[in-house]
Amino acid sequence: MKAIETKQLTKMYGSSPVVGGISLVVETGEVFGFLGRNGAGKSTFINMLTGIIRPTSGSFSLLGVDGPNERMKKHIGVMPDYSTLFNSMSAMQHLKFLSSLSGRPVSETECKHVLQLVGLEGVGKKKVSKFSFGMKKKLGIAQAIIHNPSLIFLDEPTSGLDAESALHIHKLIYSLKQQRKTVFMTSHNLDEVEKICTTIAIMKDGAIVKSGTMDELRSYYRSAITVQLKHGSIPTGEAQRLYSWLKSVGTELQKDAYYTTVTVGSEQKIAEIIRAFTNCHVNIFRVEVNEPSLEEMFLAE
């Protein structure tokens, strides 16, 4: 089943589209990373799906049900803006209250379990007003999962968290995936996205400019593999022939006596390059291959 499907989903503020006709499918069980620079339109897109704002045009469905639909609330978890947490309540009271609003009230034991899952064990009785920023963030994640929803929206779940807490949340997201839940998350931390997301979309100026599984994106951008060889001296008679061949198979050739770097369009070329050096009786001491990281793919857009 499709967890999310949007068709030409659009939000206009005045005469300008902040989200300009996005059609997107997120399959069940994915950890979907929704990326984009500040102001790209990510929150606006999520806010339409979670019913916070109304689309100007277009349509969407969540878990196969056309939205917006109040009855879907109990199947969907949304991480709130931390400023909307109830400061006068304890973390436990907050979760119990919110779960009853979602239509799936939970017991104290379940609350304790979820607090432990997000790394807030032992502070259930503490008032939210006494929480640090990071603790509030974790409570927001707890709020999103407390009623055991099938589809969970997490807006920058780890920004502002220390490294250990962020790792804790990564493990939690991984376990949600193991339970076949769908996580739709935004993040500006591309290392994190590369590590935990199965599929990503890059949004720019209200439109999706690239989307696919991490493997699909890697192969799309694999047109820029950089190969660096550390090698012995090249016999004088061979150098010119070797370099002109390298120019014909790759780009951005850089050479000095013992290092040669070239950018190629496919993995097959790496073996061809090594063979060419060997055929010219050049010893190879090291081969370094660099594929573009998600950060480089992101910056290319």
Ligand SMILES: Nc1ncnc2c1ncn2[C@@H]1O[C@H](COP(=O)(O)OP(=O)(O)OP(=O)(O)O)[C@@H](O)[C@H]1O
């Ligand atoms: N209520 C509003 N009225 C007018 N313009 C708005 C409104 N809400 C958002 N915008 C504009 O829409 C654009 C997209 O904003 P949005 O918050 O969706 O971006 P974002 O990708 O989530 O950014 P960030 O990464 O900074 O959170 C921005 O230019 C913003 O100023």
